[in-house]
Amino acid sequence: MGHHHHHRHGSDDGDSSLAELLDLDGEVLTDYWADALDWVRQAADGGPRQRIVDLGAGTGTGTLRLADRFAEAEVVAVDSSPDMLDRIRAKALAQGLAGRVRTVQADLDQPWPDLGTVDVTWASLSLHHLTGPDRVLRDLHAATRPGGLVAVTEFDGRPRFLTDAVGDGFEERLLGLLHEHDAERLPELGTDWPARLTAAGFTLVDVRPFVIDLAPAPPSTGRYADLWLRRLGERLSDQLTPADAATLAGLLDPDGPSSLLRRDDLHVRGTRTVTLAHRP
Ligand SMILES: C[S@@+](CC[C@H](N)C(=O)[O-])C[C@H]1O[C@@H](n2cnc3c(N)ncnc32)[C@H](O)[C@@H]1O
Structure with a gap:
């Protein structure tokens, strides 16, 4: 259980640089997270909201913010990685939320875990990792209480930090x-999530793009960009031109003049789109 031989990058247990990257995402994009989850919270007004699920929860940026917003609810973080779930439990404990945050280790490409009846689901940047998202969405639909909600958030293009001059x-x-x-590694990336949700039986409520455009960039941006480009460089190193490899080495050299950790020209750009649907 929980081993992904087909996932050569990204979701392997104990990928601590991914965990750090996800925490930095929560820090740098804190306004996006707040806006998107406030929107989901408002959409849940008047509906059932006893059990909230964070599907593919990572380090729990969504889980803990959901627990804040849904004050009475139980929040269930589901992930295949025990290490990610350990991190979530530690945060929940530190924030006094351990009584309402539960973690469930499950590979979502395997049969649906028994989570009980679900009222609101948040799935951030996780469904594109699955080989069978349609089956998962159908199972989620079956587990969702009538009147319940699902919010899927995905990026339209990756985050950007650098100016063209770099x-x-x-x-x-x-x-x-x-x-x-990505086209071969993550074939579901960029798919039509509204159509996939509808096909699984959900009714579309709204699709909302959240534009991210941060200049000057927040303080943790240098570390975020450094880690992101480091991971990208490892994946793509054999495809870089010598000039681009040299540019990357300069950006990643903490002591060099163009270090990402010390630049003052970083500009965070991107769009995350939240698709909101409900089970009638
Ligand atoms: C890019 S991270 C997103 C984490 C978090 N939702 C966020 O937005 O910060 C994707 C997460 O999905 C999890 N994941 C990937 N494949 C999975 C699978 N088959 N079953 C369960 N979780 C999976 C990974 O372990 C990782 O924590």
């Missing part, structure tokens, strides 16, 4: 390579 369009080229790499 390495003469370096980031654009790197993201182009990543796009090709």
